[in-house]
Amino acid sequence: MSTETTSTGTTTTETNTGLTSTDTASTEPANPKAETAEPTSTEIRELAFGKALNAGLRMALGDNDQVLLMGEDIGPLGGVFRVTEGLQEEFGTKRVFDTPLAESGIVGTAIGLAMRGYRPVCEIQFDGFIFPAFDQITTQLAKMTSRHEGQVSMPVVIRVPYGGHIGAVEHHQESPEAYFAHTPGLRLVSPSTPNDAYWMIQEAISSNDPVLFFEPKSRYWNKGPVDFSASAAPLHSSRVVRTGTEVTVVGHGAMVTVLLQAAEVAATEGTSLEVIDLRSLSPIDYAPIIASVQKTGRLVVASEAPGFVSISSEIAATVTEKAFYSLEAPVLRVTAYDTPFPPAKLETTYLPDADRVLEAVDRALAY
């Protein structure tokens, strides 16, 4: 039941939503034990997104002794999503450790560790629990390099499982990325495929700037090919994942799956969509988006977050400024509603699905 983008940009689509619905009331989702993630350098292997992340973290830990993993339940348990499974056992409790249960404390001490020369990778357990760390992220971490006039770097990664589609209770399905994208000094990325998960986590860890790494949690169990020989693209680049001619659709994280479904359906109706995976939310790589809009003349931007003052709004404004004469229609946004994330039984209404994307595509085409 998955839609996967291969590293060459072609897609294979099956029928279902492509999004795993798992009851996480226990917050301990089942762990796919099927494969271990021991890469050999030339291999291309099928891996679940979560396993690919795990493999990427293992590589980063192995490459650089200064890399530390820290967070709640990430040690013996391997994180509530098992992304760090086995890493404490392999690298020891000094490299991979459980912290006290305090998000501001996690990020605040990570800043001190970065000052000391470490490269901490913090796990925030769920999107809705990042806000106790908001001051340390936006006021401390983001400004530390600037306040030191470049004499101190902050190579801190904050991993955030985010987004809906898993039927979880409140505070467990949110998309808070815009709060952080608004903050100068931070970089934000969000992989949508196992291959990107594997490579982008390593690239984020090797960045000397703070990176918020948004992991679309509904994708953790979806498999896809991971090419262990080379990274497909630089960290802060967006990428065309399906070529088309009539309307460009852009999104990130789990939304890429929705966009690919929409493109598949549109194709059966004779409409050609070009799908772009944003990958980087700050900075945004506009070149592929502008190039695409120059070709299609129409842009629909989709995200799971509320639309007001969002990544989608930002893209709409910028593309309007940069490609005004190419546009045949206003840039349209397909977002969650400007309401709190609803009880999970309503999430399929709240989150944009392929039908809502196609509704916007139709509107764009009607201009």
Place this chain on the structure above:
Amino acid sequence: MAETVQTVQLLSADGVLQTDDTAAEYLPYVDALSDDDLRQFHRDMVITRRFDLEATNLQRQGQLALWPPSHGQEAAQVGSARATRAQDHIFPSYREHSVGMIRGLDILDIITLMRGVSNGGWNPKTNNNFHLYTLVLGSQALHATGYAMGINFDGDTATGDPETDQAVIVYFGDGATSQGDVSEAFVFAASFQTPQVFFLQNNHWAISVPVSVQSRIPLYLRSQGFGIPGVQIDGNDVLASYAVTRKNLDEARSGSGPRMIEALTYRVGAHTTSDDPSKYRGDIELQGWIARDPITRFEAYLRSRGEGDGFFAEVATEAQDFSADLRRRTLALATPSTEKLFNHVYSEPHPVMDVQKQWLLDYEASFGGNE
């Protein structure tokens, strides 16, 4: 807050060395000080008070946006700063001017912050590990704790050699103790048994709010609930501040975990140059603390040891010169170039910074040059 029986005081308010049981434990640290060390304590305090006044005046004359005076807190700061060892790391709040000076920071670096020329900008590595000021109350407690965790991970502490074993000291105020970050720092420090001293200057006020609003118990007791031993000292006694900090830092660096010191002191001046203390505190309280002035007290002690007028006059002149030089250099500070807006937001190249910087440069040039 009333002093408790446990309050460590080595010099009485009139400058007499105490030898009671509470003091006895710390007297060996005082005995180890040379005459020159003692003179230096005095010099540090007098210079600080003098440039602190100069900076206040500079603000009054429109040369600084703000100045947070340290008047009254010199003993707490000088004693604790002199107790640090070269390899230690210091995480200040925003009033620890003398601590910075003692660690070798040019006070002009603090002036640039308060003048709006920088947001800090000094390099801790080239300033004897004196980290940046932090204006967001309590945040630095976590940075200090994380740093101290790193010292542990590196094995650069608890080897048994106090000359090289590293420790961290973090400064914060009575108001800041109410911040969640301070409590979280206590939790992490206790959990990871960091080589760290939490140095609280209880100056009895958080702007206009008395310490009784922050805590119903003496604050040195608070850390004990987190598993961190606490001690209360007379913070206007430079010898107590020195000896107790020295002991606690050395205990922390020996591997026995974090410590907390509450220094009872008083903010004699306004909270900052923007404040008006007459609206919230009475003159009787103020006069009571002025009578316990840390510099007067220590001068009495030095005189009782035979120090003569010549030394005190010499220090006064030195303080005067220091301040005059600071004033001269303050007035000579240049406004930063507009490029500074963009230069260090990120450590690595960033397209948005490049584009916006170029746009601004072109925009300014469109007016026919930068002038």
